[in-house]
Amino acid sequence: xxxxxxxxxxxxxxxxxxxxxxxxxxxxxxxxxxxxxxxxxxxxxxxxxxxxxxxxxxxxxxxxxxxxxxxxxxxxxxxxxxxxxxxxxxxxxxxxxxxxxxxxxxxxxxxxxxxxxxxxxxxxxxxxxxxxxxxxxxxxxxxxxxxxxxxxxxxxxxxxxxxxxxxxxxxxxxxxxxxxxxxxxxxxxxxxxxxxxxxxxxxxxxxxxxxxxxxxxxxxxxxxxxxxxxxxxxxxxxxxxxxxxxxxxxxxxxxxxxxxxxxxxxxxxxxxxxxxxxxxxxxxx
Numbered sequence: 001x002x003x004x005x006x007x008x009x010x011x012x013x014x015x016x017x018x019x020x021x022x023x024x025x026x027x028x029x030x031x032x033x034x035x036x037x038x039x040x041x042x043x044x045x046x047x048x049x050x051x052x053x054x055x056x057x058x059x060x061x062x063x064x065x066x067x068x069x070x071x072x073x074x075x076x077x078x079x080x081x082x083x084x085x086x087x088x089x090x091x092x093x094x095x096x097x098x099x100x101x102x103x104x105x106x107x108x109x110x111x112x113x114x115x116x117x118x119x120x121x122x123x124x125x126x127x128x129x130x131x132x133x134x135x136x137x138x139x140x141x142x143x144x145x146x147x148x149x150x151x152x153x154x155x156x157x158x159x160x161x162x163x164x165x166x167x168x169x170x171x172x173x174x175x176x177x178x179x180x181x182x183x184x185x186x187x188x189x190x191x192x193x194x195x196x197x198x199x200x201x202x203x204x205x206x207x208x209x210x211x212x213x214x215x216x217x218x219x220x221x222x223x224x225x226x227x228x229x230x231x232x233x234x235x236x237x238x239x240x241x242x243x244x245x246x247x248x249x250x251x252x253x254x255x256x257x258x259x260x261x262x263x264x265x266x267x268x269x270x271x272x273x274x275x276x277x278x279x280x281x282x283x284x285x
Contacts, residue, residue, distance in 0.1 A: 007113045020062055024055070077100070155270065235257075
């Protein structure tokens with residue numbers, strides 16, 4: 001029986017705490033991963049998991065410790081691989097940390113590693129289609145596309161042209177790659193009395209100017225098509241399931257658009273969608 005240790009990424013890259021959002025964004029950009037385990041300082045003690053979605057959901061939070069999930073699901077090296085796959089599917093995980101008995105991070109699983117260790121049956125892509133995709137027009141402003149990702153918790157959005165045909169794909173990674181932390185200085189006035197206080201006299205009001213920094217996430221004010229992927233490999237609904245898996249395993253592809261002959265998108269297939277279909281239903285209780 002395949003075990004987690006057979007497929008896990010050993011000595012995975014991890015985010016650390018304490019750290020800032022700016023440092024986290026730099027890590028996301030340099031590695032291109034969908035999420036990271038988080039360890040404490042210079043140790044390998046697991047303290048959480050942080051994903052792109054966490055950044056989107058808390059745009060005003062600047063500390064990794066407050067962005068991350070502090071209680072993520074974990075697995076261990078000797079666990080059956082299918083058991084780990086069920087955790088990933090059940091919780092819709094981007095990353096699954098592998099820990100030892102001391103809660104030290106010793107490995108990592110993502111849907112991609114799991115797909116390499118589970119046999120792929122014969123079949124066609126059509127059997128996996130759920131039609132849960134969230135398309136947007138290619139002229140949609142980038143900040144609106146971000147809001148759609150945040151609200152729907154989708155990881156990618158197909159783009160449509162003026163004729164309603166598939167025109168490209170924008171992922172949460174594409175959005176995050178163009179985010180920047182904007183710093184502004186805010187001035188506020190504090191005093192003992194307000195201008196409208198009837199009892200105030202000139203000698204009582206004492207004002208002081210307070211300046212503090214404000215850090216927010218910003219995106220370029222451009223149509224989402226300008227940061228999207230245009231030359232995306234697609235499959236038809238009659239493609240073999242193995243073709244989709246080969247695309248996932250062959251490169252940095254986490255989504256495969258399923259497109260009809262006339263160019264209209266039917267669905268957007270993710271690694272997790274395929275993984276879920278490969279797992280037999282759990283026995284009834």
